[in-house]
Amino acid sequence: MTALAGLWSRRGEAMETAVGRMLDAQAAFGPDPAIRRTLDAATLGRRLYPLVPEDDFDRGPVLGGDGTLLLVADARIDNRDEIASALGLSVNIARTAEPQLLMAVVEQWGIAGLARVVGAFAVMLWDARRSVLTLARDPMGERPLFYHRGDGFVAASSMPRGLHAHPDIPYAPSETATADFLAILPEGEESFFAGIARVRPGHAVAIDADGIAETRLWTPARTILRLKPDDYAEGLRAELDRAVAVRLRRIQGAVGSHLSAGLDSASVAATAARLLTPEPLHAFTAVPGTSAPVPGGTIGDEGPVAARVAALHANIVHVPVQGDGRSPLRLLDRHFDLYQRPVMNPWNAMWGEAINDSARARGVSVLLTGQLGNFTLSHDGVQHLAQLFGTGRFGALATLARQLRAQGWRRRRIGAATLGPFVPPAVWTWLVDRFGHSLALEGYSALRPGAIADLDRRAAASGTDLSYRPWRDGRAMRLWGLDRVDMGSYNKGTLAGWGIDLRDPTADRRLIEWALSVPDEQYILEGKPRSLARRAFADRLPPELIGEQRRGYQAADWHIGATAALEELAAELDGIERCRPAGAVLDVERLRTLIRNWPDFPADDPRWNQLAITDRYRSMLLRGTAAGHFLRRAARSN
Known part of the structure:
Protein backbone atom coordinates (compact mmCIF):
# COMPACT_ATOMS: atom_id res chain seq x y z
CA MET A 1 0.00 0.00 0.00
CA THR A 2 1.03 3.57 -0.55
CA ALA A 3 0.11 6.87 1.11
CA LEU A 4 -0.95 9.37 -1.55
CA ALA A 5 -1.29 13.15 -1.55
CA GLY A 6 -2.09 15.65 -4.27
CA LEU A 7 -2.75 19.36 -4.60
CA TRP A 8 -4.07 21.42 -7.51
CA SER A 9 -3.89 25.09 -6.65
CA ARG A 10 -4.74 28.25 -8.51
CA ARG A 11 -3.48 30.42 -5.64
CA GLY A 12 0.26 30.33 -6.31
CA GLU A 13 1.07 28.50 -3.06
CA ALA A 14 4.16 26.35 -2.48
CA MET A 15 2.56 23.09 -3.58
CA GLU A 16 5.53 20.76 -3.07
CA THR A 17 5.88 21.98 0.50
CA ALA A 18 2.16 21.50 1.15
CA VAL A 19 2.10 18.02 -0.39
CA GLY A 20 5.18 17.14 1.64
CA ARG A 21 3.32 18.02 4.84
CA MET A 22 0.32 15.97 3.72
CA LEU A 23 2.55 12.97 3.06
CA ASP A 24 4.44 13.33 6.33
CA ALA A 25 1.13 13.30 8.19
CA GLN A 26 0.50 9.88 6.61
CA ALA A 27 3.93 8.41 7.35
CA ALA A 28 2.37 5.53 9.30
CA PHE A 29 0.68 4.38 6.09
CA GLY A 30 3.81 4.66 3.94
CA PRO A 31 7.20 4.50 5.68
CA ASP A 32 9.38 5.05 2.59
CA PRO A 33 10.61 8.59 1.84
CA ALA A 34 8.16 10.92 0.16
CA ILE A 35 8.52 11.49 -3.59
CA ARG A 36 6.72 14.42 -5.22
CA ARG A 37 6.39 15.65 -8.77
CA THR A 38 4.86 18.83 -10.16
CA LEU A 39 3.23 19.34 -13.54
CA ASP A 40 1.97 22.89 -14.18
CA ALA A 41 -0.61 23.69 -11.48
CA ALA A 42 -0.63 20.34 -9.67
CA THR A 43 1.71 18.36 -7.44
CA LEU A 44 1.24 14.65 -6.73
CA GLY A 45 3.25 12.56 -4.30
CA ARG A 46 3.47 9.27 -2.50
CA ARG A 47 5.09 7.42 0.38
CA LEU A 48 5.48 3.73 -0.48
CA TYR A 49 4.76 0.72 1.73
CA PRO A 50 6.25 -2.08 -0.44
CA LEU A 51 4.00 -5.15 -0.54
CA VAL A 52 4.41 -6.85 -3.93
CA PRO A 53 7.62 -7.59 -5.90
CA GLU A 54 6.87 -4.95 -8.54
CA ASP A 55 7.01 -2.26 -5.86
CA ASP A 56 10.82 -2.49 -6.17
CA PHE A 57 10.44 -0.60 -9.47
CA ASP A 58 8.07 2.11 -8.20
CA ARG A 59 9.79 5.47 -8.71
CA GLY A 60 6.88 7.65 -7.61
CA PRO A 61 4.52 9.80 -9.69
CA VAL A 62 4.51 8.74 -13.36
CA LEU A 63 4.60 11.19 -16.26
CA GLY A 64 2.72 10.23 -19.45
CA GLY A 65 0.61 11.49 -22.29
CA ASP A 66 3.62 13.15 -23.96
CA GLY A 67 4.27 15.09 -20.77
CA THR A 68 0.67 16.20 -20.17
CA LEU A 69 -0.45 13.55 -17.67
CA LEU A 70 0.77 12.90 -14.14
CA LEU A 71 -0.38 9.85 -12.18
CA VAL A 72 0.21 8.47 -8.72
CA ALA A 73 -1.37 5.27 -7.43
CA ASP A 74 -1.80 3.01 -4.44
CA ALA A 75 -2.37 -0.32 -6.18
CA ARG A 76 -2.10 -4.08 -6.38
CA ILE A 77 -3.08 -5.24 -9.88
CA ASP A 78 -4.20 -8.88 -9.98
CA ASN A 79 -4.55 -9.27 -13.77
CA ARG A 80 -1.22 -7.76 -14.80
CA ASP A 81 -0.54 -10.24 -17.61
CA GLU A 82 -4.03 -9.78 -19.06
CA ILE A 83 -3.66 -5.98 -19.03
CA ALA A 84 -0.18 -6.12 -20.56
CA SER A 85 -1.43 -8.41 -23.34
CA ALA A 86 -4.39 -6.14 -24.13
CA LEU A 87 -2.02 -3.17 -24.27
CA GLY A 88 0.45 -5.03 -26.46
CA LEU A 89 3.31 -4.27 -24.07
CA SER A 90 6.56 -5.89 -25.09
CA VAL A 91 8.54 -4.78 -22.03
CA ASN A 92 9.38 -7.11 -19.17
CA ILE A 93 6.09 -6.87 -17.27
CA ALA A 94 7.69 -8.21 -14.08
CA ARG A 95 9.79 -5.03 -13.90
CA THR A 96 6.84 -2.70 -14.46
CA ALA A 97 5.50 -1.08 -11.29
CA GLU A 98 1.76 -0.82 -10.77
CA PRO A 99 1.57 2.99 -11.38
CA GLN A 100 3.41 2.59 -14.70
CA LEU A 101 0.95 -0.07 -15.80
CA LEU A 102 -1.99 2.10 -14.75
CA MET A 103 -0.60 5.03 -16.71
CA ALA A 104 -0.44 2.79 -19.79
CA VAL A 105 -4.09 1.86 -19.20
CA VAL A 106 -5.13 5.52 -18.96
CA GLU A 107 -3.11 6.51 -22.04
CA GLN A 108 -4.76 3.75 -24.07
CA TRP A 109 -8.36 3.82 -22.84
CA GLY A 110 -8.77 6.90 -20.67
CA ILE A 111 -9.92 6.81 -17.07
CA ALA A 112 -12.72 4.42 -18.08
CA GLY A 113 -10.00 1.87 -18.81
CA LEU A 114 -9.60 1.36 -15.07
CA ALA A 115 -12.73 -0.80 -15.29
CA ARG A 116 -10.48 -3.40 -16.95
CA VAL A 117 -8.20 -3.54 -13.91
CA VAL A 118 -8.79 -6.33 -11.38
CA GLY A 119 -7.36 -5.73 -7.94
CA ALA A 120 -7.08 -2.97 -5.38
CA PHE A 121 -6.33 0.60 -6.42
CA ALA A 122 -6.68 4.27 -5.65
CA VAL A 123 -5.54 6.59 -8.44
CA MET A 124 -4.88 10.33 -8.79
CA LEU A 125 -4.52 11.61 -12.35
CA TRP A 126 -3.72 15.20 -13.30
CA ASP A 127 -4.44 16.17 -16.92
CA ALA A 128 -2.56 19.41 -17.60
CA ARG A 129 -4.17 19.86 -21.04
CA ARG A 130 -7.67 20.02 -19.59
CA SER A 131 -6.81 21.19 -16.07
CA VAL A 132 -8.71 18.24 -14.59
CA LEU A 133 -7.84 16.25 -11.48
CA THR A 134 -9.41 12.78 -11.53
CA LEU A 135 -9.62 10.48 -8.51
CA ALA A 136 -10.65 6.84 -8.82
CA ARG A 137 -11.02 3.69 -6.70
CA ASP A 138 -11.51 -0.04 -7.23
CA PRO A 139 -15.05 -1.51 -6.99
CA MET A 140 -14.79 -2.75 -3.39
CA GLY A 141 -12.82 0.23 -2.15
CA GLU A 142 -9.83 -1.81 -0.99
CA ARG A 143 -7.71 1.35 -1.13
CA PRO A 144 -9.07 4.59 0.42
CA LEU A 145 -9.10 8.05 -1.16
CA PHE A 146 -10.48 11.36 0.17
CA TYR A 147 -10.57 14.93 -1.12
CA HIS A 148 -11.44 18.53 -0.26
CA ARG A 149 -12.49 21.23 -2.72
CA GLY A 150 -11.58 24.62 -1.27
CA ASP A 151 -11.35 28.20 -2.40
CA GLY A 152 -8.97 28.07 -5.35
CA PHE A 153 -7.55 24.64 -4.61
CA VAL A 154 -8.34 20.91 -4.53
CA ALA A 155 -6.47 18.57 -2.20
CA ALA A 156 -6.60 14.76 -2.06
CA SER A 157 -5.01 12.12 0.11
CA SER A 158 -5.27 8.48 1.08
CA MET A 159 -6.57 9.25 4.57
CA PRO A 160 -8.22 12.32 6.13
CA ARG A 161 -5.18 13.04 8.27
CA GLY A 162 -3.29 13.94 5.10
CA LEU A 163 -5.88 16.58 4.24
CA HIS A 164 -5.92 17.91 7.77
CA ALA A 165 -2.23 18.75 7.36
CA HIS A 166 -3.30 21.49 4.93
CA PRO A 167 -3.85 24.69 6.94
CA ASP A 168 -7.00 25.71 5.03
CA ILE A 169 -8.92 22.48 5.60
CA PRO A 170 -11.01 22.49 8.81
CA TYR A 171 -10.77 19.73 11.41
CA ALA A 172 -14.28 18.83 12.56
CA PRO A 173 -16.59 15.80 12.54
CA SER A 174 -19.51 15.33 10.20
CA GLU A 175 -22.64 15.09 12.33
CA THR A 176 -24.69 13.89 9.35
CA ALA A 177 -22.33 11.02 8.47
CA THR A 178 -22.19 9.93 12.11
CA ALA A 179 -25.99 10.00 12.41
CA ASP A 180 -26.27 7.84 9.28
CA PHE A 181 -23.69 5.48 10.77
CA LEU A 182 -25.79 5.02 13.91
CA ALA A 183 -28.88 4.40 11.77
CA ILE A 184 -26.84 1.87 9.73
CA LEU A 185 -27.48 3.74 6.49
CA PRO A 186 -25.07 3.38 3.55
CA GLU A 187 -22.18 5.82 3.60
CA GLY A 188 -22.58 8.70 1.20
CA GLU A 189 -20.06 10.95 -0.48
CA GLU A 190 -19.37 12.84 2.75
CA SER A 191 -16.74 11.30 4.98
CA PHE A 192 -16.90 11.27 8.77
CA PHE A 193 -15.08 14.63 8.74
CA ALA A 194 -16.80 17.88 7.77
CA GLY A 195 -15.66 19.27 4.44
CA ILE A 196 -13.90 16.06 3.40
CA ALA A 197 -15.48 13.83 0.76
CA ARG A 198 -14.64 10.23 0.01
CA VAL A 199 -14.30 8.86 -3.49
CA ARG A 200 -16.92 6.12 -3.53
CA PRO A 201 -15.72 2.60 -4.37
CA GLY A 202 -15.93 1.78 -8.07
CA HIS A 203 -16.25 5.46 -9.05
CA ALA A 204 -14.15 8.18 -10.62
CA VAL A 205 -14.47 11.83 -9.61
CA ALA A 206 -13.30 14.43 -12.16
CA ILE A 207 -12.73 17.92 -10.73
CA ASP A 208 -12.15 21.02 -12.85
CA ALA A 209 -12.69 24.75 -12.44
CA ASP A 210 -16.41 24.38 -13.15
CA GLY A 211 -17.22 21.66 -10.63
CA ILE A 212 -17.25 17.93 -9.99
CA ALA A 213 -18.46 15.06 -12.17
CA GLU A 214 -18.75 11.53 -10.77
CA THR A 215 -18.95 8.43 -12.99
CA ARG A 216 -19.34 4.78 -12.12
CA LEU A 217 -16.42 2.70 -13.34
CA TRP A 218 -17.85 -0.74 -12.67
CA THR A 219 -21.33 -2.09 -13.27
CA PRO A 220 -21.58 -5.88 -13.59
CA ALA A 221 -23.37 -7.05 -16.72
CA ARG A 222 -26.71 -8.76 -16.13
CA THR A 223 -26.01 -12.21 -17.53
CA ILE A 224 -27.43 -15.58 -16.46
CA LEU A 225 -25.32 -18.72 -16.61
CA ARG A 226 -27.04 -21.86 -17.85
CA LEU A 227 -24.94 -24.84 -16.77
CA LYS A 228 -25.34 -28.34 -15.43
CA PRO A 229 -25.59 -28.39 -11.59
CA ASP A 230 -22.14 -29.95 -11.20
CA ASP A 231 -20.64 -27.30 -13.47
CA TYR A 232 -21.83 -24.51 -11.18
CA ALA A 233 -19.89 -26.06 -8.31
CA GLU A 234 -16.82 -26.54 -10.49
CA GLY A 235 -17.06 -22.94 -11.67
CA LEU A 236 -17.23 -21.55 -8.13
CA ARG A 237 -14.21 -23.64 -7.10
CA ALA A 238 -12.23 -22.34 -10.06
CA GLU A 239 -13.15 -18.71 -9.34
CA LEU A 240 -12.13 -18.96 -5.69
CA ASP A 241 -8.91 -20.78 -6.56
CA ARG A 242 -7.96 -17.92 -8.88
CA ALA A 243 -9.03 -15.22 -6.43
CA VAL A 244 -6.93 -16.71 -3.64
CA ALA A 245 -3.91 -17.41 -5.87
CA VAL A 246 -3.54 -13.81 -7.05
CA ARG A 247 -3.66 -12.58 -3.44
CA LEU A 248 -0.66 -14.66 -2.35
CA ARG A 249 1.81 -12.41 -4.23
CA ARG A 250 4.02 -10.63 -1.72
CA ILE A 251 7.58 -9.48 -1.02
CA GLN A 252 8.16 -11.29 2.24
CA GLY A 253 6.53 -12.70 5.36
CA ALA A 254 4.13 -15.53 6.03
CA VAL A 255 0.51 -15.85 4.89
CA GLY A 256 -2.32 -16.05 7.38
CA SER A 257 -6.07 -16.40 7.17
CA HIS A 258 -9.12 -15.94 9.32
CA LEU A 259 -10.72 -19.32 10.01
CA SER A 260 -14.16 -19.55 11.59
CA ALA A 261 -16.87 -22.20 11.60
CA GLY A 262 -18.47 -20.55 8.55
CA LEU A 263 -18.23 -21.48 4.90
CA ASP A 264 -16.55 -18.26 3.78
CA SER A 265 -13.37 -18.02 5.82
CA ALA A 266 -13.06 -21.82 5.95
CA SER A 267 -13.22 -22.07 2.15
CA VAL A 268 -10.65 -19.30 1.77
CA ALA A 269 -8.30 -20.85 4.34
CA ALA A 270 -8.57 -24.35 2.89
CA THR A 271 -8.00 -23.06 -0.64
CA ALA A 272 -4.97 -21.04 0.44
CA ALA A 273 -3.51 -24.05 2.21
CA ARG A 274 -3.82 -26.16 -0.94
CA LEU A 275 -2.16 -23.47 -3.05
CA LEU A 276 0.65 -22.80 -0.56
CA THR A 277 1.64 -26.43 0.11
CA PRO A 278 4.14 -27.14 1.60
CA GLU A 279 4.47 -23.58 2.88
CA PRO A 280 2.51 -23.16 6.13
CA LEU A 281 -0.71 -21.18 6.41
CA HIS A 282 -1.36 -19.61 9.81
CA ALA A 283 -5.11 -19.80 10.43
CA PHE A 284 -6.57 -17.69 13.25
CA THR A 285 -9.83 -18.43 15.05
CA ALA A 286 -11.34 -16.09 17.63
CA VAL A 287 -12.59 -18.12 20.61
CA PRO A 288 -14.41 -16.78 23.68
CA GLY A 289 -12.44 -16.30 26.87
CA THR A 290 -15.43 -17.25 29.02
CA SER A 291 -18.31 -19.55 28.28
CA ALA A 292 -21.40 -17.51 27.51
CA PRO A 293 -24.91 -18.23 26.22
CA VAL A 294 -25.63 -17.67 22.54
CA PRO A 295 -28.85 -17.12 20.57
CA GLY A 296 -30.51 -20.16 19.09
CA GLY A 297 -29.13 -21.26 15.74
CA THR A 298 -25.67 -19.81 16.40
CA ILE A 299 -22.23 -21.05 17.47
CA GLY A 300 -20.48 -19.23 20.30
CA ASP A 301 -17.19 -21.14 20.19
CA GLU A 302 -16.08 -21.70 16.61
CA GLY A 303 -12.77 -23.25 17.66
CA PRO A 304 -13.71 -26.97 17.46
CA VAL A 305 -15.17 -26.75 13.93
CA ALA A 306 -12.23 -24.62 12.75
CA ALA A 307 -9.85 -27.21 14.19
CA ARG A 308 -11.51 -29.89 12.05
CA VAL A 309 -10.87 -27.76 8.95
CA ALA A 310 -7.22 -27.38 9.92
CA ALA A 311 -6.87 -31.13 10.52
CA LEU A 312 -7.65 -31.81 6.84
CA HIS A 313 -4.65 -29.77 5.65
CA ALA A 314 -1.22 -30.69 6.93
CA ASN A 315 0.25 -27.23 6.34
CA ILE A 316 -2.39 -25.29 8.32
CA VAL A 317 -1.03 -24.02 11.62
CA HIS A 318 -4.20 -23.50 13.62
CA VAL A 319 -4.04 -20.62 16.12
CA PRO A 320 -7.05 -20.18 18.44
CA VAL A 321 -7.03 -16.56 19.68
CA GLN A 322 -8.69 -15.82 22.98
CA GLY A 323 -9.57 -12.29 23.98
CA ASP A 324 -7.70 -10.97 26.97
CA GLY A 325 -10.72 -9.45 28.68
CA ARG A 326 -9.70 -5.84 28.03
CA SER A 327 -12.39 -3.26 27.61
CA PRO A 328 -12.56 -2.03 23.99
CA LEU A 329 -13.03 1.49 25.34
CA ARG A 330 -9.30 1.56 25.94
CA LEU A 331 -8.76 0.84 22.26
CA LEU A 332 -10.98 3.60 20.88
CA ASP A 333 -8.18 6.16 20.70
CA ARG A 334 -6.09 3.69 18.70
CA HIS A 335 -9.05 2.98 16.43
CA PHE A 336 -9.52 6.70 15.83
CA ASP A 337 -5.86 7.20 14.88
CA LEU A 338 -5.68 4.13 12.62
CA TYR A 339 -9.06 4.08 10.88
CA GLN A 340 -10.27 7.68 11.25
CA ARG A 341 -13.87 6.58 11.49
CA PRO A 342 -16.17 5.28 14.25
CA VAL A 343 -16.13 1.56 15.04
CA MET A 344 -19.37 -0.31 14.34
CA ASN A 345 -18.98 -3.16 16.85
CA PRO A 346 -16.41 -2.39 19.56
CA TRP A 347 -16.36 -5.86 21.09
CA ASN A 348 -15.95 -7.58 17.70
CA ALA A 349 -13.17 -5.11 16.89
CA MET A 350 -11.37 -6.20 20.04
CA TRP A 351 -11.33 -9.77 18.72
CA GLY A 352 -9.97 -8.49 15.42
CA GLU A 353 -7.15 -6.71 17.22
CA ALA A 354 -6.27 -9.86 19.13
CA ILE A 355 -6.00 -11.78 15.84
CA ASN A 356 -3.83 -9.03 14.34
CA ASP A 357 -1.54 -9.14 17.39
CA SER A 358 -1.15 -12.91 17.05
CA ALA A 359 -0.59 -12.71 13.28
CA ARG A 360 2.11 -10.06 13.64
CA ALA A 361 3.87 -12.15 16.28
CA ARG A 362 4.03 -15.02 13.79
CA GLY A 363 5.51 -12.91 11.01
CA VAL A 364 2.34 -12.76 8.90
CA SER A 365 2.42 -10.01 6.25
CA VAL A 366 -0.69 -11.03 4.28
CA LEU A 367 -3.91 -11.95 6.10
CA LEU A 368 -6.75 -13.41 4.02
CA THR A 369 -10.36 -12.80 5.02
CA GLY A 370 -13.81 -13.78 3.74
CA GLN A 371 -15.80 -10.67 4.55
CA LEU A 372 -17.83 -10.56 1.33
CA GLY A 373 -18.60 -14.27 1.20
CA ASN A 374 -22.30 -13.66 1.88
CA PHE A 375 -22.48 -11.89 -1.47
CA THR A 376 -20.43 -14.47 -3.37
CA LEU A 377 -19.57 -17.90 -1.96
CA SER A 378 -22.31 -18.42 0.59
CA HIS A 379 -25.28 -16.49 -0.78
CA ASP A 380 -28.25 -18.40 0.65
CA GLY A 381 -30.67 -17.98 -2.28
CA VAL A 382 -33.67 -17.37 0.00
CA GLN A 383 -34.96 -14.63 -2.32
CA HIS A 384 -35.85 -17.39 -4.78
CA LEU A 385 -39.02 -17.99 -2.76
CA ALA A 386 -40.30 -14.48 -3.57
CA GLN A 387 -39.17 -14.83 -7.20
CA LEU A 388 -41.27 -17.97 -7.58
CA PHE A 389 -44.28 -16.31 -5.97
CA GLY A 390 -43.92 -13.12 -8.03
CA THR A 391 -43.73 -15.03 -11.30
CA GLY A 392 -46.63 -17.33 -10.48
CA ARG A 393 -44.57 -20.54 -10.31
CA PHE A 394 -46.63 -21.90 -7.45
CA GLY A 395 -45.83 -25.57 -8.00
CA ALA A 396 -42.10 -24.96 -7.76
CA LEU A 397 -42.75 -22.70 -4.75
CA ALA A 398 -44.68 -25.44 -2.94
CA THR A 399 -41.88 -27.92 -3.61
CA LEU A 400 -39.20 -25.55 -2.30
CA ALA A 401 -41.31 -24.76 0.79
CA ARG A 402 -41.64 -28.49 1.56
CA GLN A 403 -37.90 -28.94 1.18
CA LEU A 404 -37.20 -26.05 3.54
CA ARG A 405 -39.64 -27.48 6.07
CA ALA A 406 -37.65 -30.71 5.92
CA GLN A 407 -34.54 -28.66 6.74
CA GLY A 408 -36.25 -27.36 9.89
CA TRP A 409 -37.61 -24.03 8.64
CA ARG A 410 -40.76 -22.80 10.35
CA ARG A 411 -43.80 -21.88 8.26
CA ARG A 412 -43.65 -18.29 9.53
CA ARG A 413 -40.10 -17.91 8.24
CA ILE A 414 -40.98 -19.34 4.84
CA GLY A 415 -44.05 -17.12 4.62
CA ALA A 416 -42.08 -14.00 5.52
CA ALA A 417 -39.45 -14.64 2.86
CA THR A 418 -42.12 -15.43 0.25
CA LEU A 419 -44.66 -12.67 0.90
CA GLY A 420 -42.62 -10.03 2.74
CA PRO A 421 -41.33 -8.24 -0.38
CA PHE A 422 -44.90 -7.68 -1.56
CA VAL A 423 -46.23 -6.26 1.71
CA PRO A 424 -46.35 -2.43 2.08
CA PRO A 425 -43.59 -1.13 4.38
CA ALA A 426 -46.03 0.10 7.03
CA VAL A 427 -47.76 -3.29 7.16
CA TRP A 428 -44.45 -5.11 7.35
CA THR A 429 -43.31 -2.90 10.21
CA TRP A 430 -46.57 -3.60 12.06
CA LEU A 431 -46.17 -7.34 11.55
CA VAL A 432 -42.60 -7.34 12.81
CA ASP A 433 -43.63 -5.34 15.87
CA ARG A 434 -46.52 -7.74 16.39
CA PHE A 435 -44.12 -10.66 16.62
CA GLY A 436 -41.82 -8.98 19.10
CA HIS A 437 -38.95 -7.32 17.22
CA SER A 438 -39.29 -3.58 16.80
CA LEU A 439 -37.55 -2.03 13.81
CA ALA A 440 -37.92 1.51 15.12
CA LEU A 441 -34.63 3.43 15.24
CA GLU A 442 -35.40 4.34 18.84
CA GLY A 443 -35.07 0.65 19.72
CA TYR A 444 -31.45 0.14 18.67
CA SER A 445 -29.93 3.52 17.83
CA ALA A 446 -28.39 6.06 20.22
CA LEU A 447 -29.61 8.96 18.06
CA ARG A 448 -31.42 11.75 19.84
CA PRO A 449 -34.97 12.34 18.55
CA GLY A 450 -34.04 15.55 16.70
CA ALA A 451 -31.31 13.75 14.76
CA ILE A 452 -33.78 11.15 13.47
CA ALA A 453 -36.04 13.69 11.79
CA ASP A 454 -34.31 13.81 8.40
CA LEU A 455 -33.23 10.17 8.20
CA ASP A 456 -36.23 9.02 6.15
CA ARG A 457 -35.25 11.34 3.31
CA ARG A 458 -31.60 10.28 3.41
CA ALA A 459 -32.60 6.62 3.61
CA ALA A 460 -34.78 6.97 0.52
CA ALA A 461 -31.96 8.70 -1.35
CA SER A 462 -29.64 5.76 -0.62
CA GLY A 463 -32.24 3.15 -1.59
CA THR A 464 -32.62 1.95 2.01
CA ASP A 465 -35.96 0.49 3.08
CA LEU A 466 -36.12 1.31 6.80
CA SER A 467 -38.81 -1.34 7.24
CA TYR A 468 -36.18 -3.92 6.17
CA ARG A 469 -38.58 -6.08 4.24
CA PRO A 470 -37.11 -9.20 2.64
CA TRP A 471 -35.87 -8.82 -0.93
CA ARG A 472 -37.47 -10.49 -3.92
CA ASP A 473 -34.36 -10.35 -6.12
CA GLY A 474 -31.15 -11.89 -4.80
CA ARG A 475 -29.01 -10.13 -7.38
CA ALA A 476 -30.45 -6.71 -6.56
CA MET A 477 -29.99 -7.36 -2.85
CA ARG A 478 -26.34 -8.28 -3.30
CA LEU A 479 -25.62 -5.30 -5.54
CA TRP A 480 -27.18 -2.99 -2.98
CA GLY A 481 -25.09 -4.61 -0.25
CA LEU A 482 -21.91 -4.41 -2.30
CA ASP A 483 -22.49 -0.70 -2.85
CA ARG A 484 -22.26 -0.31 0.93
CA VAL A 485 -18.83 -1.95 1.14
CA ASP A 486 -15.80 0.26 1.71
CA MET A 487 -12.78 -1.64 3.01
CA GLY A 488 -10.21 1.05 2.44
CA SER A 489 -9.79 2.74 5.82
CA TYR A 490 -9.74 -0.57 7.69
CA ASN A 491 -7.18 -2.04 5.32
CA LYS A 492 -4.98 1.04 5.54
CA GLY A 493 -5.24 1.21 9.32
CA THR A 494 -4.42 -2.48 9.76
CA LEU A 495 -1.31 -2.09 7.65
CA ALA A 496 -0.20 0.92 9.69
CA GLY A 497 -0.96 -0.68 13.03
CA TRP A 498 0.34 -4.20 12.48
CA GLY A 499 2.23 -4.29 9.17
CA ILE A 500 -0.43 -6.69 7.85
CA ASP A 501 -2.05 -6.41 4.41
CA LEU A 502 -5.68 -7.55 4.60
CA ARG A 503 -6.81 -9.24 1.39
CA ASP A 504 -10.27 -10.63 0.75
CA PRO A 505 -10.57 -13.18 -2.08
CA THR A 506 -14.37 -13.08 -1.76
CA ALA A 507 -14.15 -9.42 -2.84
CA ASP A 508 -12.51 -10.36 -6.14
CA ARG A 509 -14.32 -8.55 -8.97
CA ARG A 510 -14.29 -11.56 -11.29
CA LEU A 511 -15.63 -13.82 -8.54
CA ILE A 512 -18.40 -11.30 -7.77
CA GLU A 513 -19.40 -11.04 -11.43
CA TRP A 514 -19.49 -14.82 -11.78
CA ALA A 515 -21.52 -15.29 -8.58
CA LEU A 516 -24.05 -12.66 -9.67
CA SER A 517 -24.62 -14.54 -12.93
CA VAL A 518 -25.61 -17.80 -11.19
CA PRO A 519 -29.39 -18.38 -11.01
CA ASP A 520 -30.71 -18.01 -7.47
CA GLU A 521 -32.15 -21.51 -7.45
CA GLN A 522 -28.61 -22.91 -7.49
CA TYR A 523 -27.95 -21.27 -4.11
CA ILE A 524 -30.93 -23.00 -2.49
CA LEU A 525 -31.06 -26.23 -4.47
CA GLU A 526 -33.19 -28.96 -2.83
CA GLY A 527 -34.16 -26.53 -0.08
CA LYS A 528 -30.62 -26.20 1.27
CA PRO A 529 -29.60 -22.54 1.72
CA ARG A 530 -25.99 -21.86 0.63
CA SER A 531 -26.25 -25.05 -1.39
CA LEU A 532 -23.73 -23.96 -4.03
CA ALA A 533 -20.90 -23.39 -1.55
CA ARG A 534 -21.71 -26.66 0.22
CA ARG A 535 -21.39 -28.55 -3.06
CA ALA A 536 -18.38 -26.63 -4.33
CA PHE A 537 -16.14 -26.95 -1.28
CA ALA A 538 -16.99 -30.43 -0.04
CA ASP A 539 -13.60 -31.41 -1.52
CA ARG A 540 -11.68 -29.34 1.05
CA LEU A 541 -13.92 -28.90 4.11
CA PRO A 542 -15.10 -31.43 6.73
CA PRO A 543 -18.64 -32.84 6.51
CA GLU A 544 -19.48 -31.26 9.88
CA LEU A 545 -18.96 -27.79 8.45
CA ILE A 546 -20.57 -28.54 5.08
CA GLY A 547 -23.73 -29.65 6.86
CA GLU A 548 -23.69 -26.97 9.57
CA GLN A 549 -26.81 -24.78 9.50
CA ARG A 550 -25.85 -22.50 12.39
CA ARG A 551 -23.90 -19.27 12.04
CA GLY A 552 -21.03 -18.06 14.17
CA TYR A 553 -21.86 -15.54 16.89
CA GLN A 554 -18.83 -13.38 17.53
CA ALA A 555 -18.09 -11.92 20.96
CA ALA A 556 -20.74 -13.99 22.72
CA ASP A 557 -19.12 -12.89 26.00
Missing part, protein backbone atom coordinates in the same frame (compact mmCIF):
# COMPACT_ATOMS: atom_id res chain seq x y z
CA TRP A 558 -19.60 -9.18 25.25
CA HIS A 559 -21.78 -8.62 28.32
CA ILE A 560 -19.11 -9.95 30.67
CA GLY A 561 -16.52 -7.43 29.56
CA ALA A 562 -19.10 -4.65 29.36
CA THR A 563 -20.32 -5.31 32.91
CA ALA A 564 -16.75 -4.94 34.15
CA ALA A 565 -16.36 -1.69 32.17
CA LEU A 566 -19.47 0.18 33.39
CA GLU A 567 -17.42 2.81 35.22
CA GLU A 568 -15.35 3.39 32.07
CA LEU A 569 -18.54 3.70 30.03
CA ALA A 570 -19.90 6.28 32.43
CA ALA A 571 -16.65 8.25 32.35
CA GLU A 572 -16.61 8.21 28.56
CA LEU A 573 -20.15 9.54 28.52
CA ASP A 574 -19.00 12.43 30.73
CA GLY A 575 -16.54 13.46 28.02
CA ILE A 576 -19.06 12.90 25.25
CA GLU A 577 -21.64 15.08 27.00
CA ARG A 578 -19.20 18.02 26.99
CA CYS A 579 -18.78 17.72 23.19
CA ARG A 580 -21.23 19.91 21.26
CA PRO A 581 -21.35 17.78 18.05
CA ALA A 582 -21.92 14.66 20.15
CA GLY A 583 -24.78 16.36 21.96
CA ALA A 584 -26.33 17.24 18.60
CA VAL A 585 -26.33 13.61 17.48
CA LEU A 586 -26.52 11.37 20.56
CA ASP A 587 -29.16 10.93 23.24
CA VAL A 588 -26.57 10.90 26.02
CA GLU A 589 -29.10 10.89 28.83
CA ARG A 590 -30.71 7.75 27.46
CA LEU A 591 -27.30 6.08 27.34
CA ARG A 592 -26.75 7.04 30.97
CA THR A 593 -30.12 5.52 31.85
CA LEU A 594 -29.07 2.26 30.21
CA ILE A 595 -25.97 2.14 32.40
CA ARG A 596 -28.01 2.85 35.52
CA ASN A 597 -30.44 0.07 34.54
CA TRP A 598 -27.76 -2.43 33.51
CA PRO A 599 -29.22 -5.95 33.80
CA ASP A 600 -28.13 -7.94 36.85
CA PHE A 601 -28.46 -11.30 35.09
CA PRO A 602 -25.82 -13.95 35.82
CA ALA A 603 -23.14 -14.22 33.11
CA ASP A 604 -24.56 -17.52 31.84
CA ASP A 605 -28.17 -16.33 31.77
CA PRO A 606 -29.72 -16.77 28.28
CA ARG A 607 -31.68 -13.55 28.78
CA TRP A 608 -28.55 -11.70 27.62
CA ASN A 609 -29.54 -12.86 24.11
CA GLN A 610 -33.01 -11.35 24.14
CA LEU A 611 -33.37 -8.91 21.24
CA ALA A 612 -34.48 -6.15 23.58
CA ILE A 613 -31.23 -6.56 25.53
CA THR A 614 -28.83 -6.83 22.57
CA ASP A 615 -30.55 -3.97 20.74
CA ARG A 616 -30.38 -1.61 23.71
CA TYR A 617 -27.06 -2.53 25.23
CA ARG A 618 -24.85 -4.11 22.58
CA SER A 619 -26.07 -1.88 19.74
CA MET A 620 -27.41 1.32 21.28
CA LEU A 621 -25.10 1.78 24.26
CA LEU A 622 -21.82 0.30 23.05
CA ARG A 623 -22.03 1.50 19.45
CA GLY A 624 -23.35 4.87 20.58
CA THR A 625 -20.45 5.29 22.98
CA ALA A 626 -17.95 4.42 20.25
CA ALA A 627 -19.56 6.97 17.91
CA GLY A 628 -19.54 9.58 20.68
CA HIS A 629 -15.85 8.96 21.27
CA PHE A 630 -15.19 9.54 17.58
CA LEU A 631 -17.14 12.80 17.63
CA ARG A 632 -15.29 13.92 20.74
CA ARG A 633 -11.88 13.23 19.21
CA ALA A 634 -12.78 14.73 15.84
CA ALA A 635 -14.14 17.86 17.54
CA ARG A 636 -10.99 18.09 19.67
CA SER A 637 -13.26 18.95 22.57
CA ASN A 638 -11.40 17.12 25.37
